[in-house]
Amino acid sequence: MKFEFILGPATWFYETDEAALSIRASVLAGREKKWTIAWNQIIGAGHIGQEVAAPQEPVPELLPLPGNILEKGAALARRLQNIVIVYLAENGGRKTVFASIAAVHPQKNQLLSELKTRLGGRWLGENQTIFVLRKKLGLKNWWIPPAALFALAVGFLILLFLIFLRCGALRLCG
Numbered sequence: 001m002k003f004e005f006i007l008g009p010a011t012w013f014y015e016t017d018e019a020a021l022s023i024r025a026s027v028l029a030g031r032e033k034k035w036t037i038a039w040n041q042i043i044g045a046g047h048i049g050q051e052v053a054a055p056q057e058p059v060p061e062l063l064p065l066p067g068n069i070l071e072k073g074a075a076l077a078r079r080l081q082n083i084v085i086v087y088l089a090e091n092g093g094r095k096t097v098f099a100s101i102a103a104v105h106p107q108k109n110q111l112l113s114e115l116k117t118r119l120g121g122r123w124l125g126e127n128q129t130i131f132v133l134r135k136k137l138g139l140k141n142w143w144i145p146p147a148a149l150f151a152l153a154v155g156f157l158i159l160l161f162l163i164f165l166r167c168g169a170l171r172l173c174g
Helices: 069-079 108-122 130-136 144-173
Strands: 002-007 010-016 020-026 032-038 042-048 080-088 094-102
Touching: 002 094, 002 108, 010 094, 010 108, 020 094, 042 108, 042 130, 080 108, 080 130, 094 108
Parallel strands: none
Antiparallel strands: 002 010, 010 020, 020 032, 042 080, 080 094
16 A cells, blocks of 8 residues: 655655555655565554644744744644654664654555554554653653753753852842
8 A cells, every 4th residue: 555645845655565664755855765664574663643732822932033934843743743663673673763644634544554454463552652652662761861950950050140140240239
């Protein structure tokens, strides 16, 4: 079966047959990415379908960006969903593909049904968050603790800076 999803600047093509799943992404400037993965090489796959929390109203801090780039980006984020596929690479390691599909499209449910049928128990479900699906696929969410520590450190430095600025300003004024 063949499926096609036009998503903003990219078009994603999917083709399934008895032997493999083929994915081709035609992105900006005519560049293409291609994957052909034999069904028996796929370790697991699933669908990320949770709605993206894209802002409905403009974010005042970002309004200086040119044109309506923010509106277009938010609209695109609301229209996209992903299929995550983990498969065995030729070197014996694992590789991951994040492939995009349209959130609302006549072929979406057909593609998901085809993947579910072909993968059987290796299909890990639909409408999941990325964190839940990554955990089911055995992928580490290693970046969460370092990101939290980094955010805390930046917040602490900003707080120190504000305290220093206020104390310094009081000494100069008083």
